[in-house]
Amino acid sequence: MKALFFEAFQAPVRVTELPDPEPTADGVVIQVAAAGLCRSDWHGWMGHDSDVHLPHVPGHEFAGTIAALGKNVKNWQIGDRVTLPFSMGCGSCPQCRTGNQQICDDYYQPGFTGMGCFAEYVAVPYAEQNLVRLPDKLGFNAAAVLGCRFITAYRGIAVQGRLQGGDWVAVHACGGVGLSAIQIAKALGGRVVAVDIATDKLELAKKLGADRVLNASEIDQIPEAIREITGGGAQVSVDALGSTVTCINSIACLAKRGRHIQIGLMTGTHRTPAVPMGPVIAKELEIIGSHGMQAHAYPGMLQLITSGRINPKALLGQSISLEEAAAALMKMDDHDALGVTVIDRFR
Known part of the structure; x- marks a missing residue:
């Protein structure tokens, strides 16, 4: 072969x-x-x-x-x-x-x-x-997207993030994980702020349902911008990249009792970011990892796909x-x- x-x-x-x-x-x-x-x-x-x-x-x-x-x-x-x-x-x-x-x-x-x-x-x-x-109606190319980025975003938003209808979700980085998270959050009734440094990715994020987009190359204080848009902070925030900046911004943009979901892999100089534990304690924030999804949990996600919701x-x-x-x-x-x-x- x-x-x-x-x-x-x-x-x-x-x-x-x-x-x-x-x-x-x-x-x-x-x-x-x-x-x-x-x-x-x-x-x-x-x-x-x-x-x-x-x-x-x-x-x-x-x-x-x-x-x-x-x-x-x-x-x-x-x-x-x-x-x-x-x-x-x-x-x-x-x-x-x-x-x-x-x-x-x-x-x-x-x-x-x-x-x-x-x-x-x-x-x-x-x-x-x-x-x-x-499912018969799901083609191979679309199915190939599911096995890593899509399932990790799905479990991160639906299970680890415990998204409720009306919650604000901040998605930091609009690669495969981030774009998947936007679709899933919207299908589950969330409101989404998408963040990236690339205009074309932000345009795609809007097409996939993001309510607001922020270009991090043009805005100095992303957490403050998100708190202003959401009226106090996001209930769920996802670091879909895995960098010190996106990780800290994700934690800092949360509302009280908000949930930070770390999906992006932290490697190299980003492996051990200085987590701002002061706000984590004061706001009772949750720091949660999300690593893939079990095969037995696929049916719920596949039902959303076959019904056309994602x-x-x-x-x-x-x-x-x-x-x-x-x-x-x-x-x-x-x-x-x-x-x-x-x-x-x-x-």
């Missing part, structure tokens, strides 16, 4: 021929129809994630059809259209037994703990616990080939494309 491949961190990524994978006893092989190009893949290539071992095939967000079954897989068939969460639960650890497969003690992540989906085929274990059947297809940006993805992955830190870039041509 053809796959993107690198043998050292920050070394050139290239397309190469690798052996077709075989399924584990509890796993399947999926023929990849579409794969999302995510900033997390760039972090893996840079060497920011200790789960990545060399040599490596990146990619963790995808949809496709089952091409081969492990001997212990009973509830799936070759040809089934599927996707899956990027963090796959083992099904037997204490976290999985309480329904929290997204923080499994023995998790498997394609593109991180194992070979990823930037390839014609990808093998994944734990199939019974993690595969999600795709539309992951609206997040799609460029559609590229596997060859083009090699260059796109290496450029992600200095060229952030509008919308979600999807690889859908593998030959």
Whole structure:
């Protein structure tokens, strides 16, 4: 099979021929129809994630059809259209037994703990616990958006953020996570302030339902601007990027008893930001992480999609080939494309 491949961190990524994978006893092989190009893949290539071992095939967000079954897989068939969460639960650890497969003690992540989906085929274990059947009306490209950014935003807003109708939601950064959060917050009855430094991203945020947009390159005090718009602060605020500035702005813009949701990965010099604990105490704020979503929680999100209340297809940006993805992955830190870039041509 053809796959993107690198043998050292920050070394050139290239397309190469690798052996077709075989399924584990509890796993399947999926023929990849579409794969999302995510900033997390760039972090893996840079060497920011200790789960990545060399040599490596990146990619963790995808949809496709089952091409081969492990001997212990009973509830799936070759040809089934599927996707899956990027963090796959083992099904037997204490976290999985309480329904929290997204923080499994023995998790498997394609593109991180194992070979990823930037390839014609990808093998994944734990199939019974993690595969999600795709609705017929949901195409592969749109489905590829779900497995990381969309599900993380959905759980972050709906579950961790406990959004109520009428709540103000501040979304800091309008990449894939941020744009997903805007759609989801609006579908659940929220009012949204979107923040970014790129005019084109803010325009897309408005099209997806943001009530107000703020250009952080033109406004010195984003938290103050949000508090003014919302009449005292947002009830829920999301750092969808993972930088010291967006994290602190997200906390500082909250109303009393507001909830900060950290979705963007904090790496490098941003790994340990100085959290303003004074306001956290005085305002009884909540600081909450959100890491993916369990396969068993997909039905609620899929119902919103099939009913037309949210539309992951609206997040799609460029559609590229596997060859083009090699260059796109290496450029992600200095060229952030509008919308979600999807690889859908593998030959």
